[in-house]
Amino acid sequence: MQSITTLLASNPYPGRGIVAGQTPDGKHAALAYFVMGRSAQSRNRMLVERDGAVYTKAINEKIVVDPSLIIYPALRVIENHTIISNGDQTNTIHHFLSRGRSFEEALQTRSYEPDEPNYTPRVSALITLAKGTLSYRMSILRERRGTTMRSFFDYAGIPGEGHLVHTYLGDGYPLPAFEGEPFSVGVMNDPEDWTQLIWFSLNSENRVALLTRFISLEDGTQVTSIMNERTPVL
Numbered sequence: 001m002q003s004i005t006t007l008l009a010s011n012p013y014p015g016r017g018i019v020a021g022q023t024p025d026g027k028h029a030a031l032a033y034f035v036m037g038r039s040a041q042s043r044n045r046m047l048v049e050r051d052g053a054v055y056t057k058a059i060n061e062k063i064v065v066d067p068s069l070i071i072y073p074a075l076r077v078i079e080n081h082t083i084i085s086n087g088d089q090t091n092t093i094h095h096f097l098s099r100g101r102s103f104e105e106a107l108q109t110r111s112y113e114p115d116e117p118n119y120t121p122r123v124s125a126l127i128t129l130a131k132g133t134l135s136y137r138m139s140i141l142r143e144r145r146g147t148t149m150r151s152f153f154d155y156a157g158i159p160g161e162g163h164l165v166h167t168y169l170g171d172g173y174p175l176p177a178f179e180g181e182p183f184s185v186g187v188m189n190d191p192e193d194w195t196q197l198i199w200f201s202l203n204s205e206n207r208v209a210l211l212t213r214f215i216s217l218e219d220g221t222q223v224t225s226i227m228n229e230r231t232p233v234l
């Protein structure tokens with residue numbers, strides 16, 4: 001396992017990222033989703049919770065040019081599953097699960113983001129709690145010579161371990177896409193410590209928002225925290 005602080009602090013622009021894992025005491029799923037931004041459009045966002053789901057929301061509606069890739073549900077819940085993603089594929093996954101189909105089937109219908117020249121990867125996770133156990137799947141949809149390369153990763157919960165996947169290896173033009181498989185990272189027992197650790201590991205000039213959620217493996221109760229770099233424009 002690697003230190004999530006080291007991985008994030010050494011990367012000025014990891015983009016958007018997901019962490020899923022299990023607390024060291026084995027009692028909770030520990031989740032996180034972060035948003036970073038370089039442009040005015042990307043930074044014009046915050047995370048808001050509504051009815052158990054979490055959405056990106058424009059801070060200043062008046063300056064939004066194209067909401068298609070920046071406004072989306074970042075987290076939704078269906079039965080014993082929690083879906084996290086960096087785009088509207090959250091809805092695609094939810095739609096497929098609601099019809100008895102799979103995470104993988106849902107993402108076979110999606111591709112990387114059409115934001116030439118970056119072709120940002122779509123990153124997604126499905127966290128499942130069943131009979132006191134945790135499992136989670138992760139996916140990365142990347143551009144490869146004009147086609148979509150779809151990678152899927154399946155993990156059983158292990159106390160103290162999580163996995164981190166994000167969109168970019170660093171800053172640049174075009175932005176270099178994430179490579180390889182999700183990083184194995186350590187997880188913490190305390191939700192507040194977990195939130196603070198990730199928030200202050202993100203580059204302060206580029207960070208936009210952070211969501212964390214702890215879910216009890218025993219009874220499904222949740223503790224959600226949201227941190228936003230900027231406040232709404234009234």
